[in-house]
Amino acid sequence: MQPQAPLTLWGVYAAWRRNARVYQSTWLVNSLPPLSEPLIYLVAFGFGLTPLVGQITYNGQEVAYLRFLAPGMMAVGILFQSYGEGAYASYIRLSYQRTWHAILTTPLTFSEVFAGELLWAATKGVIAGVATGGVAIAWGLLSFPYLLLSLPLILLGSLLFGAAGLLTAGLVRTIDQVNVPLFLAVVPMFTLCGTYFPRTTLPTPLNEIASALPLAALADLLRWPLGLPSHWVWSLGWLLLWAVVCIVLAWRSIYPRLFR
Amino acid sequence: MVLQANDLWKQYGDRAVVQGVSFTLGRGEVLGFLGANGAGKTTTVGMLYGAVIPTRGTVEVNGLNVQAQGRRARQQMGIVTQDDNLDPDFNVLDNLRYFASFYRITGKTAQVRAGELLAEVGLQDYARHRISELSGGLKRRLVLARALLNRPQIVFLDEPTTGLDPDARQDFWRMVTQLKQQGCGVLLTTHYMDEAQRLCDRLLLLQNGQVIDSGTPETLIIKTVGEEVIEVDGLTREVIEPLAAEFGVWWRSLGMGYLLVVPPSNGEQLWARLSDRHPHRLSRRRANLEDVFLRLTGQSLGN
Numbered sequence: 001m002q003p004q005a006p007l008t009l010w011g012v013y014a015a016w017r018r019n020a021r022v023y024q025s026t027w028l029v030n031s032l033p034p035l036s037e038p039l040i041y042l043v044a045f046g047f048g049l050t051p052l053v054g055q056i057t058y059n060g061q062e063v064a065y066l067r068f069l070a071p072g073m074m075a076v077g078i079l080f081q082s083y084g085e086g087a088y089a090s091y092i093r094l095s096y097q098r099t100w101h102a103i104l105t106t107p108l109t110f111s112e113v114f115a116g117e118l119l120w121a122a123t124k125g126v127i128a129g130v131a132t133g134g135v136a137i138a139w140g141l142l143s144f145p146y147l148l149l150s151l152p153l154i155l156l157g158s159l160l161f162g163a164a165g166l167l168t169a170g171l172v173r174t175i176d177q178v179n180v181p182l183f184l185a186v187v188p189m190f191t192l193c194g195t196y197f198p199r200t201t202l203p204t205p206l207n208e209i210a211s212a213l214p215l216a217a218l219a220d221l222l223r224w225p226l227g228l229p230s231h232w233v234w235s236l237g238w239l240l241l242w243a244v245v246c247i248v249l250a251w252r253s254i255y256p257r258l259f260r
Numbered sequence: 261m262v263l264q265a266n267d268l269w270k271q272y273g274d275r276a277v278v279q280g281v282s283f284t285l286g287r288g289e290v291l292g293f294l295g296a297n298g299a300g301k302t303t304t305v306g307m308l309y310g311a312v313i314p315t316r317g318t319v320e321v322n323g324l325n326v327q328a329q330g331r332r333a334r335q336q337m338g339i340v341t342q343d344d345n346l347d348p349d350f351n352v353l354d355n356l357r358y359f360a361s362f363y364r365i366t367g368k369t370a371q372v373r374a375g376e377l378l379a380e381v382g383l384q385d386y387a388r389h390r391i392s393e394l395s396g397g398l399k400r401r402l403v404l405a406r407a408l409l410n411r412p413q414i415v416f417l418d419e420p421t422t423g424l425d426p427d428a429r430q431d432f433w434r435m436v437t438q439l440k441q442q443g444c445g446v447l448l449t450t451h452y453m454d455e456a457q458r459l460c461d462r463l464l465l466l467q468n469g470q471v472i473d474s475g476t477p478e479t480l481i482i483k484t485v486g487e488e489v490i491e492v493d494g495l496t497r498e499v500i501e502p503l504a505a506e507f508g509v510w511w512r513s514l515g516m517g518y519l520l521v522v523p524p525s526n527g528e529q530l531w532a533r534l535s536d537r538h539p540h541r542l543s544r545r546r547a548n549l550e551d552v553f554l555r556l557t558g559q560s561l562g563n
Contacts, residue, residue: 018347018358021354021358097345097347097349098343099347101341102345102359106334107335107362259311
């Protein structure tokens, strides 16, 4: 197999489409989590926490808690959907179903199958981000132009966490091991990165660690209507760097599992 | 010539699992790799279609280098791997339709081709079945149908009938014969000597990653063993060894008894001498590839 063989659009599309077709066949079940989760969170936090929290200070200004929360929830949706698809679903296709092996007996190259899988994991993240944004728009928290303008960010975050999922799929040897990075990295990131509360409330060392994690950068950037952080260019660069590193490492971890 | 393998080597650390394998495969020819488990058959086939990267050597399919021009080379191949890596997320028909898209066969063309192949392998009544509802034999048929979507010029069958019942094996053999008749080059790995003897025009015998002999099944049998063998139970080594030496024939222990080659000139005398010793069982049969393998390697194919 020629890992350096040029990618064709057709090859990437064909690999992506296989997963899209499976998703499409169970679309009703699949569309439930990205819509119901944000709705439940908004109801719970909206009715439960807002009377307690009221306004919070973010980026030097007072904002309603739910307005702060909505972009954070989008970031969380992107994280879980793209990472979950990359880690669990790709691992199953790689190790149990051997779908990758089967496709690689055809003219498709490893790079095309990898890119198709990555784009599919990212697609799941984009669906989650847009669905969460849609619920927030319906709730009156965000605007439609905001969602449109945020699409590139949603895609970047989805690619990053999809690649992190694929890296996990390439590294673990049993499906249970997928839980290790989930509980050691993903859950702490989801709770501490300023998705549900401003990181400034954390002790300084913890705030600094949390701020270095990619979800923090994504949540900060998605809150652009509340004012971009002063270091937003760095945040964007940081996200891009994480994405590139995760993609390269994922590629390198999966390739040796298919070609000896 | 549809395939040419030149001096293929595969090394994992210090261990060489394939050592200098070279061969060619012509159109309409069925070439068999015969060897015990671990002989290097699957690794060699992996190198032929690009799943295993050779440490040394090259493979060409219709003049295309598989390592450097893998995409174009695989457009001409059909591959049946050892495991049934059918897609459990699709039904039988969709397994073919979506696999066809990897060869850029789409829409109506894919639908028609999938229908043709299902009819060809006798699965037309199972088109809407889930993969989990198919028996092992039906799954193997579907894997073969999937490998033929692109009308390949060469088909790799890696132990395609392992685990199948006799009827399913016969069906599979019929389909391989059809491929041969259609001019397709077929490379078959197997450890079933009856399968190899029945299907293959030519055989490569593999042991420890090396080709230890090659030829047509008949040639291999005659030159290595002879036309007939005797199987005898209930006599001791002290009886068999001097008799074999006296008649100048090869022998070896086999299960609870012994196997001796029937000498072409005085076979009746050997039979009579063995009968005189009143063995529990004495039988004479045509030599086969299992005997060839025993003689060349000291191993049974099933091991």
